[in-house]
Amino acid sequence: MSTTSTSTAYEPVIGLEIHVQLDTRTKMFCGCRLSFNDPPNIHTCPTCLGLPGALPVVNERAIHFGIMIGLALGCDIAERSLFHRKNYFYPDLPKGYQISQYDVPLCRGGRLGDVRIHRVHLEEDAAKLNHLGTSGRIHGSDRSWVDFNRGGTPLVEIVTEPDISSPEQAREWLILLRTTLQQLGVSDVDMSQGSLRCDANVSIRPAGSTRLGTKTELKNMNSFAFLERGVRAEIERQTHLLEQGEAVVQETLHFDPVSGGLTPLRSKEEAHDYRYFPEPDLVPLVVGEEMMTAARADMPVELPAERAVRFERELGLHADTARLFAFRAELGDYFERALNAAGADGSRGNGGAALEPAELSNWIPQLVERIGSDADPATSNVTPESLAALATMVKAKEVSRDAAREVLTLLVNEGGDPRAIVEREGLGAITAEDNGLAEIVDKAIASDPAAAEQVRAGNMKAIGPLVGYVMRETKGRADGGEITRLIRERLQG
Amino acid sequence: MSGLIDLTAAQAAERIRAGKVAAADLFEAYRARAASDQLNAFTWVAEAAPQTGDGANAPLGGVPVAVKDLFCTEGVPSQSGSKILEGYRPPYTATVVAKLRDAGAPLLGKTNQDEFAMGSSNENSGFGPVFNPWDRSRVPGGSSGGSAAAVAAGLAPWAVGTDTGGSIRQPAALCGIVGLKPTYGACSRYGMIAFASSLDQAGPLTRDVTDAALMLRHMVGHDRRDSTSLDYPGEIEVPRAEDLKGLRLGVPEDLTGAEGGIEPGVRESFEATLAVAERLGASIETCRLPHAPHALSAYYLIAPAEASANLARFDGVRYGLRVDGDKDLVTMYSRTREVGFGAEVKRRIMLGTYALSSGYYDAYYGTAQKVRTKITEDFKTAFERFDFIVTPTSPCTAFELGAKTDDPLAMYLNDFLAVPMSLAGIPAISIPSGLSDGLPVGFQLAGPAFSESRLLDAAHALERAIGFDGSKPRQ
Numbered sequence: 001m002s003t004t005s006t007s008t009a010y011e012p013v014i015g016l017e018i019h020v021q022l023d024t025r026t027k028m029f030c031g032c033r034l035s036f037n038d039p040p041n042i043h044t045c046p047t048c049l050g051l052p053g054a055l056p057v058v059n060e061r062a063i064h065f066g067i068m069i070g071l072a073l074g075c076d077i078a079e080r081s082l083f084h085r086k087n088y089f090y091p092d093l094p095k096g097y098q099i100s101q102y103d104v105p106l107c108r109g110g111r112l113g114d115v116r117i118h119r120v121h122l123e124e125d126a127a128k129l130n131h132l133g134t135s136g137r138i139h140g141s142d143r144s145w146v147d148f149n150r151g152g153t154p155l156v157e158i159v160t161e162p163d164i165s166s167p168e169q170a171r172e173w174l175i176l177l178r179t180t181l182q183q184l185g186v187s188d189v190d191m192s193q194g195s196l197r198c199d200a201n202v203s204i205r206p207a208g209s210t211r212l213g214t215k216t217e218l219k220n221m222n223s224f225a226f227l228e229r230g231v232r233a234e235i236e237r238q239t240h241l242l243e244q245g246e247a248v249v250q251e252t253l254h255f256d257p258v259s260g261g262l263t264p265l266r267s268k269e270e271a272h273d274y275r276y277f278p279e280p281d282l283v284p285l286v287v288g289e290e291m292m293t294a295a296r297a298d299m300p301v302e303l304p305a306e307r308a309v310r311f312e313r314e315l316g317l318h319a320d321t322a323r324l325f326a327f328r329a330e331l332g333d334y335f336e337r338a339l340n341a342a343g344a345d346g347s348r349g350n351g352g353a354a355l356e357p358a359e360l361s362n363w364i365p366q367l368v369e370r371i372g373s374d375a376d377p378a379t380s381n382v383t384p385e386s387l388a389a390l391a392t393m394v395k396a397k398e399v400s401r402d403a404a405r406e407v408l409t410l411l412v413n414e415g416g417d418p419r420a421i422v423e424r425e426g427l428g429a430i431t432a433e434d435n436g437l438a439e440i441v442d443k444a445i446a447s448d449p450a451a452a453e454q455v456r457a458g459n460m461k462a463i464g465p466l467v468g469y470v471m472r473e474t475k476g477r478a479d480g481g482e483i484t485r486l487i488r489e490r491l492q493g
Numbered sequence: 494m495s496g497l498i499d500l501t502a503a504q505a506a507e508r509i510r511a512g513k514v515a516a517a518d519l520f521e522a523y524r525a526r527a528a529s530d531q532l533n534a535f536t537w538v539a540e541a542a543p544q545t546g547d548g549a550n551a552p553l554g555g556v557p558v559a560v561k562d563l564f565c566t567e568g569v570p571s572q573s574g575s576k577i578l579e580g581y582r583p584p585y586t587a588t589v590v591a592k593l594r595d596a597g598a599p600l601l602g603k604t605n606q607d608e609f610a611m612g613s614s615n616e617n618s619g620f621g622p623v624f625n626p627w628d629r630s631r632v633p634g635g636s637s638g639g640s641a642a643a644v645a646a647g648l649a650p651w652a653v654g655t656d657t658g659g660s661i662r663q664p665a666a667l668c669g670i671v672g673l674k675p676t677y678g679a680c681s682r683y684g685m686i687a688f689a690s691s692l693d694q695a696g697p698l699t700r701d702v703t704d705a706a707l708m709l710r711h712m713v714g715h716d717r718r719d720s721t722s723l724d725y726p727g728e729i730e731v732p733r734a735e736d737l738k739g740l741r742l743g744v745p746e747d748l749t750g751a752e753g754g755i756e757p758g759v760r761e762s763f764e765a766t767l768a769v770a771e772r773l774g775a776s777i778e779t780c781r782l783p784h785a786p787h788a789l790s791a792y793y794l795i796a797p798a799e800a801s802a803n804l805a806r807f808d809g810v811r812y813g814l815r816v817d818g819d820k821d822l823v824t825m826y827s828r829t830r831e832v833g834f835g836a837e838v839k840r841r842i843m844l845g846t847y848a849l850s851s852g853y854y855d856a857y858y859g860t861a862q863k864v865r866t867k868i869t870e871d872f873k874t875a876f877e878r879f880d881f882i883v884t885p886t887s888p889c890t891a892f893e894l895g896a897k898t899d900d901p902l903a904m905y906l907n908d909f910l911a912v913p914m915s916l917a918g919i920p921a922i923s924i925p926s927g928l929s930d931g932l933p934v935g936f937q938l939a940g941p942a943f944s945e946s947r948l949l950d951a952a953h954a955l956e957r958a959i960g961f962d963g964s965k966p967r968q
Binding site for chain 2: 046049050051052053054055056057058085087089091094095096097142146273275276277280281282283
C-alpha cells in the first residue's frame with residue numbers, strides 16, 4: 001500500500017458508512033416496485049407516500065438479503081432485532097420519520113479483508129428531491145418537487161470500525177465490498193446511480209498514538225475515485241489545521257468532486273435529535289433457523305476475500321495481484337479460465353517446467369493495459385485459451401517475452417491463435433542453438449569493442465549496449481537471458 | 494319509519510333477511526335522521542344508499558354503520574377531527590370499514606371526534622363539539638363522541654369507534670350505550686389515522702351487547718397490511734348467557750378507591766350492578782392491581798410520544814392544509830402546523846417530543862414502558878384468580894360543555910379507569926348500568942386477551958338483568 005502525500009507526522013483513521021440499495025422486487029415496507037428513471041411518482045401507494053392510516057409491512061426478501069450480507073461479512077446475526085423510528089422533518093421523508101434499525105440491529109461485528117465491521121442494519125431510502133433555481137439545494141430554490149418512486153427502497157447500512165489508514169486503502173476496500181455484494185447478487189452496487197453510497201468518517205492523530213482525534217463526516221463521494229480524493233483532501237485539510245495549531249471541528253462536510261473542495265453542511269441540516277423509539281407499527285424482527293438456512297443456501301461458493309486468500313496461498317500469486325483478481329471478479333474469472341486452459345493444454349510443452357499460475361497471472365495486466373483498464377478481458381478478442389497458450393510458449397522459450405508482447409497486441413486487434421501469429425509474423429524465438437544468433441552476437445561484440453573490453457574485464461554493467469544490439473537485430477525474438485549468456489560465453493570464456 | 498329505528502342492528506338485519514324490511518328503507522330512515530343531526534355528531538353523511546343490492550344475503554343484512562372520522566374511507570372526507578385534514582379524501586378504505594361493508598354494513602356517515610382522538614369530551618374537534626343526546630348542554634365523552642352520540646340518539650343503528658385510552662368505553666358510558674375495546678391486535682389498524690399506534694384499537698359502539706358481538710365478529714382477524722394484527726382464535730359468538738354462575742369478578746381497590754375520584758352517583762350504580770352480578774351467580778372480591786394507578790402517567794408519556802411521530806406526516810407537503818412559508822421550508826412547516834392543529838394536539842406533540850428527547854428518553858419513555866409491563870403483569874396475576882376485572886367505566890357522568898377545558902389534568906382523569914386495560918392490551922366492555930341524576934353510568938368488565946366472547950356473554954347476562962332503557966335520547 002502506498003502512502004499519501006500528507007505529512008508523516010500524523011496518521012489518518014478512517015471509517016466508512018455505506019448505504020446499499022437492495023435489489024429486491026418491491027420496496028422495504030410496501031408492495032411498490034423498485035424502479036430507476038421511470039416517470040416520477042408512479043411507483044407509490046398509501047404506505048410509501050406516508051398517507052394517513054397507512055402501515056408498513058417488512059419485505060421478507062430484504063431481510064433475506066440482509067442476512068446474506070451479514071453472513072458474507074462474518075457478522076453475528078441477531079435472532080431478534082428491532083426497527084425504530086428516526087424522527088426528522090424533510091420533504092423527502094413522507095412520514096416525518098425514517099424506519100431504521102437503531103440499538104438492536106440485524107447484524108453486529110464481522111470483518112471483510114483487513115477491516116472490521118461494526119454493524120449492518122436495514123432501513124428505508126428517502127424519496128428524491130429535485131430543486132428548481134440556481135441554488136440546487138432546497139434552501140433558496142424557486143420550487144422543489146419530490147419523486148417518491150425511490151422513497152421506501154430497501155437499504156442496508158454497513159458501518160465499519162475505523163480500521164482504514166489511507167485514502168487508497170479506503171478505495172480498495174470499498175471495491176472489495178462492492179464485489180462482495182455483487183457476488184451475493186443483493187444489489188446493483190452502482191455508485192453513479194446511487195445504489196452504493198459511501199460516507200467517510202475521517203480523523204488524524206500523531207503517528208503511533210492510540211487516541212482518536214476529532215472526526216469529520218464526508219458525504220457525497222459517489223465514485224471510488226471521489227472517495228479517495230475526498231478523504232485525501234480532508235486528511236490534508238485536517239493536517240494543515242493541526243499544523244497551524246488549530247483544532248478540527250466535528251462537522252459534516254460535502255465533497256465537491258468538481259472543485260475538489262469540502263464545504264460544511266449548514267448546521268440546520270445536521271443538528272438533529274432524532275428521538276429514536278421502537279417502531280410500534282412493526283413487531284420485532286425474528287430470524288429463525290429456517291431463514292438462516294435459506295440465506296446460507298443462497299450464498300455464493302466463494303466470496304472475493306476468500307478468493308484473494310486462495311489466489312495468494314494456493315496459487316502463489318503476488319498479494320496485490322491476488323487482491324486485484326479477487327476484487328475485480330471478471331479478472332479473477334478470466335485468470336482461472338486461462339489457468340484451466342493452460343493445464344488442459346499440456347503446460348509442460350517442450351519438456352520444460354509447468355507454467356506457474358504466477359507466471360500466467362503476469363499476462364493479465366498486460367492484456368488489461370491493451371484493452372482499457374475497466375474492460376472485461378472476457379469480452380476482448382483474446383480468449384483465455386490463447387492467452388494461456390502464449391504464456392506457455394514464453395515459458396518454453398518458443399517465443400521471447402518481447403515478441404510475445406507484440407503477439408498479444410496482434411491478438412487484441414485481430415484475435416486468433418497465438419502460435420499461428422508467431423509463425424506468420426516470424427516471431428519465433430532465436431535460440432543459442434540457432435547459428436544465426438551466434439553470428440549476431442559476434443557482430444555486436446565487433447560493433448562496440450570498448451564495451452566488449454569492459455565486459456571481458458568483468459564489468460557487467462557494460463553488457464547493456466551489446467544485448468541491446470542483439471535485441472534490435474533479432475527484433476526482440478531472442479531471449480534477453482539467452483543473449484547475455486552467449487555474450488559472456490564469448491567474452492569471459 | 495320511526496318503528497325502524499327502534500330495532501337494534503341485529504333485529505334489523507334479521508327483518509331484512511326475512512324480507513320484512515327493505516335494506517334501502519332502513520338506510521334511508523337513518524340517512525334522513527343523520528342528515529338532520531342536531532348534535533354535530535356527523536362530519537359527513539351519505540347522500541344515498543349504496544347501489545350494491547339490498548344486503549339481504551350478507552351477514553349484516555345491509556344495516557348501515559356510522560364510522561368515526563379517523564377511519565380512511567375512499568373518496569369520502571376522513572379528517573380525524575382536524576383542520577389540518579379538512580376536506581381530505583383518501584384513496585383507500587380502512588380494513589375494518591371494508592370488512593364491515595363486505596359483510597353487509599354500508600357506510601352511513603362519518604362521525605365527529607376529538608382531533609386525532611385526543612380528548613375525553615369531544616370538545617377538541619376541529620369541527621365543533623358534539624352534544625350529549627341525554628342533555629345537550631353536556632359532553633358525550635370522547636374521543637369517539639360522535640359515534641356514541643349518534644348511536645344513543647338513534648341517528649345510526651351502530652357505529653365504529655376507536656379506543657386508545659378509553660375513547661370507545663368512556664363515551665359509550667356517558668351516552669348510555671355499549672362500547673367494546675377489543676384485544677390489541679384483534680382488529681386491523683390499517684387505514685386508521687393513527688394517534689398512538691401501540692394502543693389504538695377499533696371497536697363497536699352499539700345499542701346492546703348482541704349488536705357489539707355481531708359487529709365485532711366481522712371486524713376481527715389478521716390483516717397482512719397490519720403486522721401487529723393477529724389471527725383471532727375462534728369466532729366471536731352471539732352472547733346467550735343469562736346468568737353469571739361460577740364467574741369470579743375482581744374489583745381492583747387500587748382503581749376504585751379514593752384515588753379514582755369516583756362520583757357518588759357512579760359508585761352507587763356500580764355497587765348496585767355488583768349486587769345484580771352476585772344475584773346472577775358471580776362471586777365478587779376486591780383485588781389488587783398495584784401499578785394501575787400509575788397507568789395514566791405512563792399513558793401520557795407513551796401515547797404522546799407515539800403521537801409526536803405519527804403526526805409528523807402532517808407537514809403541508811403532500812396533502813391536507815398548507816400555509817405558505819414565503820419560500821422557506823421550516824416556515825411553511827411551522828405555519829401549517831400552527832394553523833392546522835388544535836391546542837390539545839399541540840400540547841401532546843410537545844409532551845411526546847420532550848419525552849423522546851435525547852437525555853430524557855430513559856427517564857420518561859423508558860420508565861413509562863416499564864410501568865406498562867408492570868401493569869400487564871398485574872392483570873395477568875389478577876386473571877389467575879378472577880375471570881374479569883370490573884370497575885365503573887368513567888369516574889363521572891357526562892359533564893357540562895366547557896367544565897374541564899381549562900384543566901387538562903382533570904380532563905385526563907376521566908380515563909383513570911380505562912387506561913390500565915389499554916396499556917395491557919386486554920379487551921374491555923362498557924355497558925350502561927343505570928342513571929345518576931338522569932345521566933347514564935357505565936359499568937366496565939375487562940378480561941384476558943382474546944376473551945371477548947366470554948366478556949360479551951357476561952355483559953349480556955348483566956344487560957338483561959339491569960334492563961337499562963336507552964330509548965329516551967332517540968325520541
